[in-house]
Amino acid sequence: MDDLLRFSHDYHDKFEPNAYLSNYYNGTGDQVDLSRPAIYDLISAAPYAEEIIFAEYTEKNRQAVEAWQHKSPDSHDWLPYFKFVVQRLEGKESEDVFIREAELRKKISHILPCDIGWEDPVRWPTAWDSQQGSFDVVTTSLCLEVAVKSEQEYSNAIAKMRKYLKPGGYLAMHSALGENFYTSGKEKFHFFQVSQKLLQEILHKEGFGEVYMTSQADPTSEEPGGELYFVSAKVQ
Numbered sequence: 001m002d003d004l005l006r007f008s009h010d011y012h013d014k015f016e017p018n019a020y021l022s023n024y025y026n027g028t029g030d031q032v033d034l035s036r037p038a039i040y041d042l043i044s045a046a047p048y049a050e051e052i053i054f055a056e057y058t059e060k061n062r063q064a065v066e067a068w069q070h071k072s073p074d075s076h077d078w079l080p081y082f083k084f085v086v087q088r089l090e091g092k093e094s095e096d097v098f099i100r101e102a103e104l105r106k107k108i109s110h111i112l113p114c115d116i117g118w119e120d121p122v123r124w125p126t127a128w129d130s131q132q133g134s135f136d137v138v139t140t141s142l143c144l145e146v147a148v149k150s151e152q153e154y155s156n157a158i159a160k161m162r163k164y165l166k167p168g169g170y171l172a173m174h175s176a177l178g179e180n181f182y183t184s185g186k187e188k189f190h191f192f193q194v195s196q197k198l199l200q201e202i203l204h205k206e207g208f209g210e211v212y213m214t215s216q217a218d219p220t221s222e223e224p225g226g227e228l229y230f231v232s233a234k235v236q
């Protein structure tokens with residue numbers, strides 16, 4: 001393990017999607033780890049969304065999602081996660097698992113570059129107008145904290161996601177509290193440490209209400225007291 005701490009700009013050449021996915025998302029059947037779902041929100045969301053736009057910072061990561069979408073033989077196997085959500089959590093039949101997989105593949109209409117540091121964080125197709133106030137739901141998982149280094153930047157990132165939402169829309173976030181770094185492959189990545197209090201204060205400051213939050217100990221945390229959380233918050 002190289003002890004050098006990596007930051008957002010290092011993701012282009014130091015973050016290997018295969019190493020990350022096999023490290024954190026290698027669940028099989030009943031052993032799926034509920035605390036580490038990667039496209040977790042999209043599996044449940046697929047039946048409710050007309051269209052899903054997937055935005056990701058690095059080209060390699062976008063290619064990994066595209067490979068899954070196009071059933072490339074070397075793409076990551078998310079099937080155990082679909083089984084867990086559709087059968088175990090939703091109580092549906094085994095055939096519904098495959099229907100859901102196909103539905104999500106179809107509903108991801110675009111895979112676009114993004115950088116939460118940009119004023120408008122998604123690079124929309126050139127023919128599109130501003131997407132501010134366009135979406136019912138914006139989701140993000142384990143991303144903001146790798147990209148920001150201060151409370152102000154963290155707050156700005158949440159404000160930018162808020163701008164994409166319609167009045168009454170929801171922000172759904174899954175990430176970690178009380179952690180400063182994580183490792184993937186041989187690399188150690190910066191993670192901006194957030195507390196529950198800070199997150200809730202920022203959500204209220206940025207115009208969200210009806211905040212629902214749940215958390216649990218993070219079994220993969222390399223620091224004591226690390227927790228994973230899920231939060232949903234409604235634009236007021």
Ligand SMILES: C[S@@+](CC[C@H](N)C(=O)[O-])C[C@H]1O[C@@H](n2cnc3c(N)ncnc32)[C@H](O)[C@@H]1O
Nearest residue numbers: 008011038057058115116117141142143146147
């Ligand atoms: C810990 S991984 C999380 C991946 C996945 N969302 C998950 O839940 O497992 C961190 C992600 O943040 C992305 N990222 C890094 N810098 C970013 C930035 N400036 N803006 C947006 N995303 C960024 C990386 O490309 C990587 O996909």
